[in-house]
Amino acid sequence: MKQAPCRLLLVAALAALPTTLLSQTAHAQKKDAKADPKKADPKKGAADVEDLGGDDTPEPKKDEPKKDTGTGGGSSGANIICETNPEACQTDKLIKDYSEKDLKDSQVYAVQQIYALRRGRVELSPYWAASLNDQFVSHPGPGLALNYYVTNVLAVGFNANYYGAFNSDAEFNKQVRQSTRLAIPINEYRFGANLNFTYVPLYGKFAGFGDFIFHWDAYVVGGIGALSTRPKASIDPENRGFEWKTKVAFNVGMGFRVFFNRWLAAYLEIRDYAYSEPLENTVVKQQAAPGTPIKGTAKDPDTWFGESRFTNAVQAQFGISIFLPFTWQYKLPK
Numbered sequence: 201m202k203q204a205p206c207r208l209l210l211v212a213a214l215a216a217l218p219t220t221l222l223s224q225t226a227h228a229q230k231k232d233a234k235a236d237p238k239k240a241d242p243k244k245g246a247a248d249v250e251d252l253g254g255d256d257t258p259e260p261k262k263d264e265p266k267k268d269t270g271t272g273g274g275s276s277g278a279n280i281i282c283e284t285n286p287e288a289c290q291t292d293k294l295i296k297d298y299s300e301k302d303l304k305d306s307q308v309y310a311v312q313q314i315y316a317l318r319r320g321r322v323e324l325s326p327y328w329a330a331s332l333n334d335q336f337v338s339h340p341g342p343g344l345a346l347n348y349y350v351t352n353v354l355a356v357g358f359n360a361n362y363y364g365a366f367n368s369d370a371e372f373n374k375q376v377r378q379s380t381r382l383a384i385p386i387n388e389y390r391f392g393a394n395l396n397f398t399y400v401p402l403y404g405k406f407a408g409f410g411d412f413i414f415h416w417d418a419y420v421v422g423g424i425g426a427l428s429t430r431p432k433a434s435i436d437p438e439n440r441g442f443e444w445k446t447k448v449a450f451n452v453g454m455g456f457r458v459f460f461n462r463w464l465a466a467y468l469e470i471r472d473y474a475y476s477e478p479l480e481n482t483v484v485k486q487q488a489a490p491g492t493p494i495k496g497t498a499k500d501p502d503t504w505f506g507e508s509r510f511t512n513a514v515q516a517q518f519g520i521s522i523f524l525p526f527t528w529q530y531k532l533p534k
Contacts, residue, residue, distance in 0.1 A: 315405065315415040316465075316523065318351075319349055320528075322346070322349075323348075323357070323521050324345075324346060324522045325520065325522070326342070326343070326519055327342070327344070327467075327518055327520075328517070328518050328519065329342070329471075329515045331514070331515045336369070336372055337368070337369055337370065337373070339363045339366070339388075339389045340363070340368075341364075343361040343519075345359035345396075347398055353399060353400045354400075355398040355400075356397055356398075357395075357398060358393070358394070359396060360391065360392065360394075361389075363388075363389035363392075364389075364391065367388045367432075369434075373434075377434065383435050385480040385482065386431070386434055386480075387511075388429065388430055388431075390429065392427040392449065393425050394424065394425025395423045396421050397422060397423060400418070401418070402418040404416060414459070415458070415459040417459075418457075419454065419457070420452075420454045421451075421453050421454070421455065422452040424449070425450075425451065426449060427475050428444050428445070428447075429444070429445065430445060431479055431504075431505070432480070434480065435484065439484075440480070442480075445478075447475045447476060448475065449474060449475035449513075450473075451471055451472060451473045452471070452472055452474075454469070455467050455469035455470070457521060463522065463525075465520065466519070466521070467518075467519060467520070468516065468518055469516070469519075471515055471516075472513070473514075474512050475510075475513070477509055477511040478505050478506075478507075478508045479507055479508070480505070481504055481505055482506060483503075483506075
């Protein structure tokens with residue numbers, strides 16, 4: 201009977217032990233949370249973390265400037281630039297200077313629209329042609345070209361040349377023929393007309409005089425047409441006389457064009473007109489006796505023609521291009 205009170209005290213002590221341990225553990229967690237809020241129990245919400253207390257470091261006042269830590273980033277880098285070049289930090293002055301600066305049409309931008317659109321426009325090009333084959337025999341003459349641009353780089357058109365009154369034979373050739381009785385067959389041109397296709401693969405700009413910018417493009421052209429020619433009687437001019445005949449001629453060439461504004465340009469073009477040309481016969485038949493037929497003699501037209509030769513009539517064409525209409529409007533995608 202005396203042992204009963206001792207057993208009751210032991211049971212009470214054992215029951216109170218877990219409660220004491222739990223209280224000490226919770227008190228330790230609160231101390232850790234106050235020291236470092238990141239180590240708080242992740243199951244607790246933001247409100248619980250706020251209760252544990254935040255950083256004891258006082259926040260700087262609004263009027264107090266932040267101190268430069270000297271790490272080289274942020275405002276310290278800007279301060280170094282300003283100390284080195286004070287003019288670079290004068291933002292207000294720079295904005296004022298650029299706002300008062302005059303902008304010219306010739307100013308070049310990093311990304312610029314095409315200077316002269318061609319799609320849907322008509323190109324009217326008067327020009328002068330000069331032959332390049334022979335320095336002693338030339339076939340210069342005026343010409344006119346008309347092109348319609350189906351797209352910005354592709355055009356279909358027509359050109360015509362007139363040579364009739366401008367064919368020339370150098371005086372040197374006449375003197376050689378008279379002194380040596382040697383001659384080379386030559387030909388005369390009257391007119392030419394061609395259907396052409398033009399393709400413009402290149403365009404750009406380059407600096408000119410002062411701040412003037414030249415816009416240019418380069419193109420290739422080719423087509424088919426007709427060329428009216430005849431041999432010029434130089435072997436036996438006393439008995440021979442040739443008529444004009446029209447031949448099929450193919451042409452191919454390339455050109456370079458420089459724009460003065462959005463509708464006026466100057467260009468240089470090299471064109472090769474290729475065709476089959478009958479030449480004068482270098483052999484002279486005997487004269488016909490009086491009262492005899494002229495067949496097979498010097499006066500027989502069938503004896504005037506010699507061989508036919510494939511001819512490349514290369515010529516340079518200098519002219520201007522006028523684009524109609526003069527103005528247009530860019531259509532930007534929506």
